Amino acid sequence: MPAPRPPSAAVDAPLPPRERLLLEAMRLFGERGVDAVPTREICAAAGVNPGAIHYHFGDKDGLYAEVLRQPVQELKAQLEGFDDPALSLHESICRFLRPFLFEDDGCHGLLFFREMQAPSTVFMQTVAQEVGPLFDRFARLLARHAGLDEPTPALHQLAMGLQTMAHDYSMSRPLLNAFHPELLADDPQLEKTCVRLADWGCALVAYERERHAQPR
Structure with a gap:
């Protein structure tokens, strides 16, 4: 029987400096906020020299934009x-x-919770460029099912309102558990909640369809 092969060195190889910077920046920004974390601390936590952020990202804003890009790209894929x-x-x-x-x-x-309380310029630019078009597509989807060529302000509000309810259910889990634990007891992944929100969304789109079909 051949001798077992030694484990690959790649298994325990450390992450490249760029990836270590992103991981430590995400952790520190989430814990304390972007403005409270100096770049030298990020570099020290990542085990890289103080000039690494400038080399890989240009500046702190460039680093933060890249930190935000990963969850945004994951969202777009989903x-x-x-x-x-x-x-x-x-x-x-x-x-x-x-x-x-x-x-x-x-x-x-x-990090997202912090940004909702006090949005940074980098965050708002990233959201406007990357996430905004997704909400426009969602509003156009609702308009199509309402029999309209383009979304009305009411349908843009509906698109934002449905997403806000979904997001608030997630961010408010501690309150849900405190006020009505039964809401999560049999729906830990919020799949039933998702279906219920979609039910409400369909009902409101039907309302908009009927409202615009009425003679003016």
């Missing part, structure tokens, strides 16, 4: 195909809302 015309309205709404019904008490969740 939302792929949500507005496929072959899907029912209910399934499309479920596919759009499901990624926002998460349980994340890690760095991503902490």
Whole structure:
């Protein structure tokens, strides 16, 4: 029998400096906020020289933009195909809302919660460029099912409102457990909640369809 091969050195190889910077920046930004963390501390935590951020990202804003890019790209991948015309309205709404019904008490969740309280310029630029078009597509999907060529302000509000309800269910888990623990007891992944939100969304789209069909 041949002798066992030694373990590959790649298994225990440390992450490249760029990846270590991203991981430590995400952790520190989530724990204390972007403005409270100096670049030297990030470099020290990542075990790289103080000039590494400038070399890899240009400056602190460039580093933060890249930190935000990963969860945004993951979100975009999860939302792929949500507005496929072959899907029912209910399934499309479920596919759009499901990624926002998460349980994340890690760095991503902490960082997002901080940004909701005091949005930074980098965060708002990233959201406007990367996430804004997804909400426009969602509003156009609702408009299509309401029999309209373009979304009205009411349908843009509905698109934002449905996402906000989904996200608030996730961010408010401690309150849900305190006020009505039964809401999560048999729905830990919030799948039933997702279906219920889609039910409400379909009802409101039907209302908009009927409202615009009435003679003026």
